[in-house]
Amino acid sequence: MKGIKTVFLFLLCALMLVPTLVLAQGAVEETGESYMRLAWWGNPTRDERTIKVVNMYMEQHPNVKIETETTGWAGYWDKMNTQAAAGSLPDLMQHDYAYMLQWVGRNQLLDLTGYVDSGVIKLDKVAESALAGGRVNGKLYGINLGSNAVCLVYDPAVLATCGIAEPDSTTWTWADFERIATEVYQKTGVQTIPFFTTDPKVGFDNMVRQTGASTYAKTGKGLGFTDPTVLKEFFAIQLRLLKSGVLINPEIAFVTVTPEEGELAKGRTWVEFIWSNQLASTQSAAKRPLKMALLPKIANAKQPGTFLKPSMFFSIPATAENPKEAARFLNFFLNDIAANDILLGDRGVPVPSDVRAHMTEGASDINKTIFNFISLAANNSSAIDPPDPTNSGEFLKMFRDATQEILLGKISLDDGAVKVMAKGNEILKK
Amino acid sequence: MNTSHRKAQLMNDLSGYAFISPWLIGFLAFSIIPILFSLYYSFCDYDILAKPIFNGLVNFKAMFSDDLFWKSLQVTFYYAFVSVPARLLFAFAVAMLFNRGARIIRLYQMVYYLPSIVGGSIAIAVMWRRLFMSDGAVNAVLGALGIHTTISWIGKPETAIWTLIILAVWQFGSSMLIFLAGLKQIPQTYYEAADIDGAGSFMKFTKITVPQLTPVIFFNLVMQLISGFTVFTQAFVVSGGMGDPLNSTLVYALYLYQRAFKYFDMGYSSAMAWVLVLIIGLFTAVIFKSSSSWVYYESKEGK
Numbered sequence: 222m223k224g225i226k227t228v229f230l231f232l233l234c235a236l237m238l239v240p241t242l243v244l245a246q247g248a249v250e251e252t253g254e255s256y257m258r259l260a261w262w263g264n265p266t267r268d269e270r271t272i273k274v275v276n277m278y279m280e281q282h283p284n285v286k287i288e289t290e291t292t293g294w295a296g297y298w299d300k301m302n303t304q305a306a307a308g309s310l311p312d313l314m315q316h317d318y319a320y321m322l323q324w325v326g327r328n329q330l331l332d333l334t335g336y337v338d339s340g341v342i343k344l345d346k347v348a349e350s351a352l353a354g355g356r357v358n359g360k361l362y363g364i365n366l367g368s369n370a371v372c373l374v375y376d377p378a379v380l381a382t383c384g385i386a387e388p389d390s391t392t393w394t395w396a397d398f399e400r401i402a403t404e405v406y407q408k409t410g411v412q413t414i415p416f417f418t419t420d421p422k423v424g425f426d427n428m429v430r431q432t433g434a435s436t437y438a439k440t441g442k443g444l445g446f447t448d449p450t451v452l453k454e455f456f457a458i459q460l461r462l463l464k465s466g467v468l469i470n471p472e473i474a475f476v477t478v479t480p481e482e483g484e485l486a487k488g489r490t491w492v493e494f495i496w497s498n499q500l501a502s503t504q505s506a507a508k509r510p511l512k513m514a515l516l517p518k519i520a521n522a523k524q525p526g527t528f529l530k531p532s533m534f535f536s537i538p539a540t541a542e543n544p545k546e547a548a549r550f551l552n553f554f555l556n557d558i559a560a561n562d563i564l565l566g567d568r569g570v571p572v573p574s575d576v577r578a579h580m581t582e583g584a585s586d587i588n589k590t591i592f593n594f595i596s597l598a599a600n601n602s603s604a605i606d607p608p609d610p611t612n613s614g615e616f617l618k619m620f621r622d623a624t625q626e627i628l629l630g631k632i633s634l635d636d637g638a639v640k641v642m643a644k645g646n647e648i649l650k651k
Numbered sequence: 652m653n654t655s656h657r658k659a660q661l662m663n664d665l666s667g668y669a670f671i672s673p674w675l676i677g678f679l680a681f682s683i684i685p686i687l688f689s690l691y692y693s694f695c696d697y698d699i700l701a702k703p704i705f706n707g708l709v710n711f712k713a714m715f716s717d718d719l720f721w722k723s724l725q726v727t728f729y730y731a732f733v734s735v736p737a738r739l740l741f742a743f744a745v746a747m748l749f750n751r752g753a754r755i756i757r758l759y760q761m762v763y764y765l766p767s768i769v770g771g772s773i774a775i776a777v778m779w780r781r782l783f784m785s786d787g788a789v790n791a792v793l794g795a796l797g798i799h800t801t802i803s804w805i806g807k808p809e810t811a812i813w814t815l816i817i818l819a820v821w822q823f824g825s826s827m828l829i830f831l832a833g834l835k836q837i838p839q840t841y842y843e844a845a846d847i848d849g850a851g852s853f854m855k856f857t858k859i860t861v862p863q864l865t866p867v868i869f870f871n872l873v874m875q876l877i878s879g880f881t882v883f884t885q886a887f888v889v890s891g892g893m894g895d896p897l898n899s900t901l902v903y904a905l906y907l908y909q910r911a912f913k914y915f916d917m918g919y920s921s922a923m924a925w926v927l928v929l930i931i932g933l934f935t936a937v938i939f940k941s942s943s944s945w946v947y948y949e950s951k952e953g954k
Contacts, residue, residue: 225662228669295892299912302699323915327700472806473785477891482781611698614913618893625897629808 253284257543257550258311260290261533262297264502267567274560278553285546305329310538313547316363318354318531322608325357331537332360336548343556346573354531354605363534364551367569370497370527370598371427374504374511379491383408390514391601395428395458398517405491406467413467414490415459415474421624422617424494425455427516427526430603437649441610444645449638451519456627456634463628471628480506497594498532498569501587513594515601527598528605532569570595615648693921699911703918710922720923722898723906730812730902731879734819739871742823746830747860760831764824776818776888780805783814783889805889808899815900818885826871833867834860865946873938880931883908903927 261271268291275287290311292300298320304310305324316324324330336342342364344352355363380387383405388397402413416424426436428451435445446452462468469484480486485493486506495503497513504511515527535554537547554560561576566588571577581592610616620641627637668675693710697703714720745763749756769775782788785803793800804810841859850858883904886894894901894909903923911920 225665228662228666232669232672302912302915306699324700327698329700470785470803470806472808472896473801473803474806475896476780476784476803476806477893477895478784482784487786611915614915618909618913621893622897629897631897 255282255285255543255546256288257285257313257541257546258288258290259313259547259550260297260301260311261315262294263291264293266501270564270567273563274554277560277563278550285550287550305538308540310540312541312543313535313537313550315366316534316536318534318605319609319613321355321363321534321536322357323611324536325362329539330362331539331541331544332362333364333537333548334361337361341545341548342552344573346556346575348572348574350529351531351572355534355536363531363536364555365531365534365572366555367498367532367566367571368595368599369530369532369569370595370602371423371494371516371530372497372513372527372594372598373492373494373516374485374500374513375492376485376507376509377512378509379405379409379411387512388514388517390597393514393517395454395517395519399458399462402462402467402492403465406465411491412469412484412489413462413492414469414484414494415471415624415628416455417494418475419477420617420621421455422620424516425452425620428455428519430526430528430606431519431522431524433523435606437606437610437613437616439607441607441649443649444642445606449642452641453634453638454519456624456637459628460634468628471625475625496530496532497591497598498567500591501567504587513590515598524603525601527602529595529599529602530605566591610649612648612651616645619644619648689921689924692918693925695918695921697917697921698915699917700915706918710919711926713919714922714926719898719901719906723894723901723903726812726894726899726901727880727882727903730816730819730882731876734816735872735875735879737816738820738823738875739826739868741820742826742830742871743864743868745823746827746834749827749831750834760828764828767822767824767826771822771884773884773888776885779814779818779885780889806896808897811890811896811899815882815885815889815902818889819879819882826875829867829871830864833864837863862947866948869938869942869946873935876934876938877931880927880934 259275261267263271271291272289275289279285279287290300297315301310301314305327310329316330321330333342337344344364347365351365351368352361355361355365377387380401385401385404388401405411406413415421422436429436429446432446432448432451434448434451437443438445459468463471468474469490474484480502483493483506484490485503486508493503493507494516500511500513515525518526535551537544537551541547554564555571556573556576558576558579561571561580562583565585566580570592571580577592580588584592623632623637623641623644626632627634632640692703694705694707695703696706696709749760766775783804785801785806787804789804790800790802802810805814837860841863842855845855845859881904882902886900886902886905887908890896890900890905892905892909894905904927907920907923907927910916910923
C-alpha cells in the first residue's frame with residue numbers, strides 16, 4: 222500500500238510540472254507587454270544587423286519584446302513549412318517570391334491592405350511597381366524589402382591585364398562574352414565558370430525572356446516557350462567554351478561550395494553569375510574589387526531579359542498571435558532611416574524613395590555599386606514573370622541534371638534540349 | 652494468499668511502469684505517434700501547408716514509374732553492399748592485429764575508434780568534401796606520391812559515391828571494438844588444443860576464430876546494414892543536398908528528404924519511408940533466418 226502511494230505521488234508531481242513549464246514559455250501577458258516573434262533567413266552579417274535593429278526598436282518601445290529566429294537559406298523553408306503545419310508560425314516572417322503564391326493559395330498569409338489603409342504601414346514613398354511582386358489578386362501579402370536583379374560580376378583587373386576594354390553592359394551580346402572569355406583564357410589561362418551552377422534555369426530564363434517568352438507559362442501549367450533555339454543556344458555557348466578549354470570542368474564547377482571555396486575566390490575564373498545583393502559576400506570572398514554587368518543580349522533580342530525581383534518580403538502569417546505589433550515593426554523596418562543605416566541595404570536596395578536617396582548618399586563603395594546597378598537594371602528591364610509554379614522544385618532539379626549531362630557529354634545537345642522540353646512540360650502539367 | 656500475491660505483482664508492474672514513464676511518454680509522443688501519422692500520410696496527398704487528402708495507393712503506384720526512386724534505390728544498395736562488407740572486413744582485420752595485448756595498442760585503439768564517434772557529424776562531412784575536391788588534400792597527397800591529378804573526386808559522377816563509401820569504411824572503429832571484444836572472449840583452450848593437434852594458423856583461424864565470432868559478425872552485419880540503408884547526413888553534405896553529381900550520391904534517405912521539402916510532397920516521402928522499412932525488414936529477416944545455419948552459439952552447444 223505504501224509503495225503504490227509513493228508511486229502515484231511521484232507521477233502526480235511530474236504531471237504538475239508539465240503545464241507549468243508550458244505556460245512559462247510565455248504568451249501575450251496581461252501586464253501590457255507586447256510579445257512577438259520574428260523569423261528570417263540570412264548569414265552572419267545580416268543576422269548581426271537585423272538584431273541591432275530589433276534591439277533599437279525594443280529600446281524605443283520598452284513594452285515590446287521581440288524574439289528572433291534565424292537560419293540559413295538552406296534550412297529556412299523546412300523550418301517554416303514545419304511550423305506552418307504545426308500552426309506555430311512567427312508573427313513576422315521573411316518570405317520569398319517563389320513561395321508566396323503557394324502560401325497565399327493555402328491561406329497561410331495575412332492581407333496587409335488593412336494595415337496600409339489605416340496608416341500602420343506607410344507606403345506613400347514606395348512605387349507601386351515595387352509592391353507588385355507582393356500582390357496576389359490585388360491584395361497585398363508581402364512588403365518588398367529590397368530590389369534585386371540577376372547579374373554577372375567580373376574581375377576588371379584581369380580584363381585590364383589582357384588589354385580588353387570593359388564591356389558596355391547595356392549593349393554587349395553573348396558573342397561579345399564568348400570573345401572576351403576566349404581572349405582572357407588565351408592570354409592569361411584564367412577560365413570561365415559555367416552559368417549559374419546552383420540554378421542554371423536562372424541564366425536560361427534571362428535569355429528566353431529576351432524573346433518575349435518565359436520559362437514557365439503564365440498559368441504555370443507548362444513551359445512558356447515552344448521554340449528550342451534559345452534553350453539550345455544556352456547550352457551551345459557553354460559547350461563551345463568547354464571545347465576550347467575556356468570553360469571550367471563541370472565536374473569541378475558544379476560541386477556545391479561556399480563563396481570562399483569557389484572558383485572566383487581561387488582566381489580561376491574571371492566572371493561569376495550572381496544576384497545583385499550577393500555582391501558583398503562574393504567580393505569579400507574574392508578579396509578583390511569586382512564590377513557588375515547586366516547579362517549579355519542574345520541575337521535578335523526583342524526586349525531586356527533582366528527584371529527587378531523583390532529580393533524578399535516581410536509577411537505576416539495568418540496564424541500570427543500579435544499581427545498588430547508585427548505590422549508596426551514592419552513599418553519601422555521599412556521606413557526608419559536610422560534602422561536602414563544599420564541594415565545598409567543587405568536585403569537589397571530599399572524600396573521607399575526617401576530611404577533609397579539617403580542610402581545612396583552615404584553608401585559604402587559596395588552598396589554604391591549595387592544601387593547604381595539596380596538603377597541601371599531598372600532602366601533596362603522588362604516586367605517580372607508570375608511566381609514559380611508549385612512543381613518548380615522538380616523542374617529546377619531536372620534542368621540542372623540535364624545541364625550537367627549535356628556539359629559532361631553524357632547526352633548530345635539536341636537530345637538534351639528535347640529531353641528538357643518534354644520532361645519540363647510533363648512535370649509542370651502535373 | 653492469492654489476492655495479496657496478485658496485489659504485490661500489480662504493485663511491482665505499476666512501479667516498473669512508473670519508473671520508465673518518462674521514457675515511455677517520450678517514446679509514445681515522439682516515436683510511435685509520428686510513425687503512425689507517417690503511415691497515414693503515406694496514403695495521402697500532403698504538401699505540408701494544407702490538410703492531407705486521402706488518395707489511397709497513388710503514392711505507391713507513382714514510385715514504380717519514378718526514375719529517381721529507382722536510381723536512389725540503386726545508389727543506396729550499391730553503397731550498402733559495398734561499404735558494409737568492406738567496413739566489416741577492415742574492422743575484423745584490424746581487430747585481429749590488435750589482439751596482441753601490448754600496452755601501446757591501447758593508444759592505437761583509441762585513434763582508430765575516434766572516426767566512428769565523430770564520423771556522423773556535419774563538420775566531418777564538410778571537411779571530407781574539401782578533401783576530395785580537385786584542389787583538396789587527397790590530390791595533394793597523390794601529387795606528393797608522384798601521381799599528378801586534378802580529378803574532382805566528388806564532382807565526377809563515377810567516383811563521387813566512392814568518397815561516401817570511403818567515409819563509411821573510415822569509421823570502422825566501432826565495429827572493430829566489438830570484434831576485438833569477441834576475439835578476447837574466445838577460450839584459449841581451443842587454440843591450445845589445436846596446437847597439440849598440430850593445426851597451422853590458417854586452420855586455427857578458419858576452424859576456431861571465425862566460427863566463434865559468428866555471433867559478433869551477425870550482430871555487426873545487421874546493425875551496419877541498417878545504418879547503410881538509412882545513410883543521410885554524409886550524402887547530404889558531400890553532395891550539397893542535391894545528390895550531386897548527376898544523382899550518383901542520391902541515397903534513398905536524401906531523395907526522401909528532397910521530395911518532402913523541395914517538392915512539397917510529404918505523402919510520397921512517407922510512402923517511401925515505409926517502403927524502406929519493408930526493405931530493411933526483409934533483409935534483416937533473411938539474415939536472421941539464415942543465422943541458424945551459420946551462427947554458432949556456445950550456449951546452444953549440443954542442440
